[in-house]
Amino acid sequence: MQPFVIAPSILSADFARLGEEVDNVLAAGADFVHFDVMDNHYVPNLTIGPMVCSALRKYGVTAPIDAHLMVSPVDRIVGDFIEAGATYITFHPEATQHIDRSLQLIREGGCKSGLVFNPATPLDVLKYVMDKVDMILLMSVNPGFGGQKFIPGTLDKLREARALIDASGRDIRLEIDGGVNVNNIREIAAAGADTFVAGSAIFNAPNYQEVIEKMRSELALARP
Ligand SMILES: O=C(CO)[C@H](O)[C@H](O)COP(=O)(O)O
Numbered sequence: 001m002q003p004f005v006i007a008p009s010i011l012s013a014d015f016a017r018l019g020e021e022v023d024n025v026l027a028a029g030a031d032f033v034h035f036d037v038m039d040n041h042y043v044p045n046l047t048i049g050p051m052v053c054s055a056l057r058k059y060g061v062t063a064p065i066d067a068h069l070m071v072s073p074v075d076r077i078v079g080d081f082i083e084a085g086a087t088y089i090t091f092h093p094e095a096t097q098h099i100d101r102s103l104q105l106i107r108e109g110g111c112k113s114g115l116v117f118n119p120a121t122p123l124d125v126l127k128y129v130m131d132k133v134d135m136i137l138l139m140s141v142n143p144g145f146g147g148q149k150f151i152p153g154t155l156d157k158l159r160e161a162r163a164l165i166d167a168s169g170r171d172i173r174l175e176i177d178g179g180v181n182v183n184n185i186r187e188i189a190a191a192g193a194d195t196f197v198a199g200s201a202i203f204n205a206p207n208y209q210e211v212i213e214k215m216r217s218e219l220a221l222a223r224p
């Protein structure tokens, strides 16, 4: 299993001070920057795009940027995120017409690729593309908004995804996104996740470092 990664979702950061917020959360011990892209079409909300990703790189952010695309269509915007310096580019299988092609576009551009599954989307397609994904992202809320409650049924789905990854023998990250906090992160890790997105739990707290340290202590208990 891969080392644990904490990926704060900047959806809950102060956008007026985004560069500083990203600096602060990385200094507080975060590993990745989770970058939520919403198009008011695939999901009913509108956020940030490749220009902001590129601006963070120009500002000096060197940490991996984990671009979670909640957009449809997918392929048209993939090239812009490759150019903008994204590290991971993940998309929802139902948002593209050709899953295999979209995954290939991402890898051909030198980025790591991933598929995102909504709470009620089955994992079936994975068996056809296991060799083309670097990350599997399970949504534990319906996509579109931060600050929602973790859907408990996701724990079984995490176990299912973990079994698929282990059976494949591949180095694929298993990321969880939505409603992750200090109180549930240990149980989520025990179910098989290795990469943890947390937006409101980190950015709504007065001290980012304190939350991230508490998360790491909980994670240490999940995998002693
Ligand atoms: O993809 C997302 C929403 O669609 C966000 O990454 C997610 O909701 C994180 O926010 P929080 O930790 O507050 O639930």
Ligand SMILES: [Fe+2]
Pocket (backbone or CB within 6 Å): 009, 034, 035, 036, 068, 177, 197
């Ligand atoms: Fe996300």
